[in-house]
Amino acid sequence: MPPQRGMELSSSYQEGGPAQGRNHLLIIGIDDYLHWPRLHNAVRDARTFAEALCRHYQFEEADVLKLFNEEATEGGIYQAIRELKRRVGPNDSLIVYFSGHGHYDREFDEGYWVPYNGGRDAEETYISNANILKRINALDGHHILLIVDSCFSGSLLTTTRSAQVDEHFPSRRVLCSGRLEAVSDGAPGTHSPFAHLLIARLRENTAPALDTTTLIQHIKAHIGKQSKQAPVDGRLQHSADRGGEFMFHLKVGEADYWARISQQGGIEGYEQYLNTYPQGKYAAEAARQLLLLREDAVWARARQNHNELAYRNYLRQYAGTGKYLQAAEEQLQGLEAQQEERRKVLEKLAQQDAEREGIQQKFQQLVDEAEGLFQQEQLEPARGRYRESLQYYMDGFTPSYSYIEEQINLCANGLAFLQHIQKGREAMGRGNHRLALQYFQEAARHGDDPKLEDLIRVCRQKLGQQQARPEPENQQQARASSSRGADGANAAKTGRLILKMMGWGIGAIIVLALIGIYWPGEDPAYPPAAYTPPGQEAQGLGGSPTEALPSSYTALVVGSWSLEDILINGQPYSYVTGDFLNWEQYGYTFYANGAALSRTPQGNEQQTYRIQGDYIYVHSPIWGGSPGLIRQLDRHHMKLLFYIPDGMGGTMAYEVSFTR
Template sequence: MNGKNYLLIIAIDQYEHHPRLNNSVRDAEEVVDVLTTLYQFNADCVHRVINGEATEEGIDAKFVELIKTIEKEDNLIVYYSGHGYYREEVKEGYWVTVDGRMGKVTDYISNSNLIKYMHQIKAHHLFLMVDSCFSGALVEQIRGEGHGYAYPSRRVFTSGRIENVVDGPQGENSPFAKGVIDFLKGNMEEEVSATAMIADVSRTVRHLGKQQEPMEGRLRNSRDNGGEFYFRRKLSEEDLWNGALAKGEIEDLEEYIKVYPNGNFIADAREAIRRVRARKAWNVARRRNTLDDYEIFITHHGESEFANNARARIRQILNRQKEELEDRKKRAEHEEMVDECRMNYAAAYNKAITLLRKEKYRQAQVELRKCQHNYIPKHPNFIPTIEEIEKQIDICNRKLNFNSFLNLGKEAYRIRDYRTAITQLAQAHLLDAENQEVKRLLSAAKTAEESGRVVKIPDSKKRTNDPPPQKKQSTVEVVKGPEDRNKIVIKPSKKKVSPGVQHTGSRKKATVVLTTNTKKLEKNVNFDKKKVTVTSPSPSVKRKISDKEKREKRKVAILATIGMVLLYIFLCFLFGVF
């Protein structure tokens, strides 16, 4: 028969309402490990109900799943490890579920229900192993050795009778689980019967001196026909070694050593493990590709076949680190240069903005051109951007063009070339339509062009809120004269001032009269002072004389000259000169 071998483990350590156990889950997992490793049990045919899953509903769902899955040619081993309970009144045993309350049998799985599950499973061989207290209550009938694999069987093997059993110290196995695991690991036969295992485990538990007696039997009124289940090993020693060597995995090689500690290939297995570890360590170091990982590899596997490769990688990393250090240094220098350029760029831009506010457009344009041509091409990500620089340059150009048109218009108006004045002022007006001076000049030029006479332009500087004129200060040096102590000499501090000097007063005091081209100022000074400051108001602005007034003055001057000439001739005739 070529059916599958299924394995169901139900193990509970972490009970909610009962004392917690030490090794139930550990025991069950080790049974799974030895069966899937050494015997013909595949991992995909293993079912687990562990701790929190082992409620009454969870266990029931798993049995129902197996009832639907397992076929007649398949085999099933059920291994339970946990608390058991026995109710004396009804002579009934129970499996205690993880959430079962103390003494509430309605929360448990009864032996009666377990037997019903066993009857419904269609497996060829069904072997139930129970490691719990009072598990012997599940054994209904004891029989002898089976007749062979071809006959169906329904067999039960428990860790004790209707009694308490030992869980074992923390981190170890229970006596029952230890007997099962040791027997399966120690078996060197290609196949071994369940009967042989039951006998060996029973002897082991009794030898350990525990006050429990394992029991075995068969289920009554079931499909049992006295058959025998066999644990068949996966491979022989040579086959296991060849398979482990072909896979090249540490786990397979270690499993060979575990199964055949005195086998024929032990030395080869240890050497193969060393090579596999070196290869895996090399793969890890190569994947991480760091100096520390390669050095660790050399420390632990310096004699392996990959050691020279590791040393070469170390040299490459050191060279790369040196190059990266130089690159970082260059980048730092470049960033420093960029920062300096950014500072110069910001300074030039701020200077240009300041000049713009002062209406020094030509100088501002020079600074902005410097930003545009010296910095932006090399560093296009500088702020303000090239668009902002070009915008400010455009403002400068407009202002310069505006001033040029305005000055040309003024000059044309001054020489009475009104047509040219209108043209230039119109261009200025296009550049700055809100400028009041341009509006006044343009209006005056148009009026003069139409009327053919000079139009007086309103003075835009006269405003009621203008500040008073600032006083002008001139500093002169007062020096005692060498010949006459009552005379002083005043030397102007500026070449534009041409002072005249008068002296009044005694030897110690004098009055300084400073004559400029507009005012005559007096100030009392002492001879012991070296310098005196004379303050004068700014000269008043001369009123602009119109052409008509000039003509009238010229006419008066001509008439006065003619009158003087006629008077001279009359006097000459009068005194007989002629």
């Protein structure tokens, strides 16, 4: 059994930012202790970690302080931190890496680093976490990251909180190899399990910038396969931390990065290049290579699934241009011929009602078994039962032949495909196109859907538009500072609103529509009309004259309206939900040609509307064409009354008031 980085002492004790500066590194590794058991890999881990950073990332040897074995005394460690106080500037970043023995005093809830000369049962010779954190908080760096690979290191953590992956804001973060338990040192001549995962991920990375959160999640996800320890991370309390993130930037430019990506030649690499340089010098070639590689992947999945639906999907996606069109047609024809032959045989056997009923019972038995296995997420056995049921399928049986084929594909691709599509749409609804792009690209690895390419293209266009609009540095900083607080408040408020409105059933969709929370593209029954600027109301979407809307209310409704209030069953919205919103940020602009523009803090959405009698219909994926009774409409005020099913057999009244 490999030694552990810590031990029981006595019966009393039981187990790239906005202003780029320099990157500093302090590494501490101790194998040969004066009074504690010898470790095998602490120095090797620390030295290899420093080499990986200096070789692959934007760290220089001149900015690295190294303390190994007898150099890492209590005084030596304190003196090194004092030297960092002189070196590290406000725009610089610092990583402190400690690899050695640790100790935890449960009686006083205090953790310690054990220096080279630390005595046995002599806490006064150790370095307490309190002293470490006090000195770290005294440094001026923009980002400071502590990585501690020792026993009981989790006691360093004082508080945790979520954060955006954004290096613009300062951070004070800690990653520990374990919580309050002993951790493995690894076999002699190797690395500890924690250091092995950390260093391997840094070496294998091809993205221009690797964020700390991704690195931590990788270690947590894989360390359980190698050791019974649970890495933890957190942020320092009462520090300069503002929820930012240290980024590991590779030592490459766009040309070098492209050379590395094109040499490796994988889907993930080309996607990383386009995510980083959506309008880069090699973007067109990267997109071309992606199309070729994705076609190969779609064809490989079709061959794996080997059913009619898979081949039809390939033919639909690559009609007229695919490399495997002839092969797909031949496979599809062969499967159709086999199916037709089976149907003829079954029809002949089922000429008598009793025979057909027996076939149907066998078919239903297999489908029921498959459905039960699918619900238990036993996908491979379920796939076999579904396939076997097709041997007994006849026209008129339920479920349909296409449903069973779809279930076979779901079994093959897993549930991850649908989950990533859902998460991507939610991210798009929040305006986070970079996160949505990651989800859609991950979904493409699990299944085939022609809509995916459209969603990925929209995300890239949005990201390209953001890069194409540079702002002065002072405006960028001011906007980043102000939007950070506003986005956090809006996100928290939106979360509370959804939770509170869930209990109100379907009626919540009106409020969600008004505050701009929706998933675009899910209801093709009402595609939004093209936007018509003011002054062109007499022109239709195609440039031809458009008839005026057939209603006496038309002349009054045209124009811009701001939301004034919402009454839910006669009660003010703020009373029902407990939230107070700035209603002036929400509203509609109605045009005489039937076009409408929804305005929210998250952006504008093009829609259409029509007036029929005393009702107005706003056609959007959320409103779904639900009619609103016009209770009041004059030059300055408008009140609309909606009756919405509450999901429990009744209805709820929503009175929405607007003002000019």
